[in-house]
Amino acid sequence: MDIKSTIKLNNGVEMPVLGLGTWESSPMDVGNAILWALEAGYRHIDTAAIYGNEKEIGEAIKKSGVNRKDIFITTKLWNSDHDNPIRAYNESLKRLQVDYVDLYLMHWPVEKIRNNTWKYMEKLYKQGKCKAIGVSNFTIRHLKELFQHTKIMPAVNQVEFSPYLFQKELLEFCNEKEIALEAYSPLTRAKKLNDPKLAAIAKKYSKTPAQILIRWVLQHNMIVIPKSINKERIKENANVFDFNIEEYDMKKLDLFNENFRVCWNPDEIL
């Protein structure tokens, strides 16, 4: 496994296992973050209409000189845009200055309307407007319900995931259904990086706590998108391919689970 490694999605599309997150990367900061990430070898960027930085991300990609087709771009349909997903998608494309995105996600399973919205996303996919479609913040209950309305299965489910929120059942369910699970807030938004249990494992491998958290996700065969706007930390977060967490320590990390969330709990959405 290296920084260029991919996971094959259920429609054959190859998705790089490591991407750069950009939530709360301000329009002022995000451009440099993208340039540094591409320089460090990242080829996958995660954004969303609601992050308000698609335009600057598009500009930075152009400036980088890296071929657009060599970069995997994810963006997301925001909750207030379920009334017209096609329009929202086209507006994202315009801001990103690209003619397709690799992965279009429904950002949240908005009550009552999500299954109908999915039909529009299927339409975008069938028309070849995006390479893959998926969901985010879907629990097993939301997925089971969606399956009753789907012609095309989601390729990806992007959810909060870390050793402190080890969603084992959801991971097993998605594996069984061939939906790739993607971990957001893998660094717990830096809230657990000083945990002594984690520091002890990091010390053993001569790695940082952040690198252990990222590597743990990768060894669960998932996709991971740590966010940083700092050049050194962007490089640090990608420097996770030269070591292996032993099974014994993977099991130890699995036991860190305390259902700790830094984002909203989607289980509260009916």
Ligand SMILES: NC(=O)c1ccc[n+]([C@@H]2O[C@H](COP(=O)([O-])OP(=O)(O)OC[C@H]3O[C@@H](n4cnc5c(N)ncnc54)[C@H](OP(=O)(O)O)[C@@H]3O)[C@@H](O)[C@H]2O)c1
């Ligand atoms: N689908 C959804 O609903 C959803 C929700 C949340 C997040 N996401 C996606 O997932 C991405 C990642 O999640 P996140 O941004 O919530 O949190 P995260 O990646 O867990 O943590 C980001 C925080 O950690 C800091 N950090 C980064 N690398 C570090 C390192 N090596 N050492 C110490 N601190 C470090 C960052 O600060 P600096 O920037 O200063 O380095 C930032 O404060 C988001 O950016 C977004 O793309 C999606």
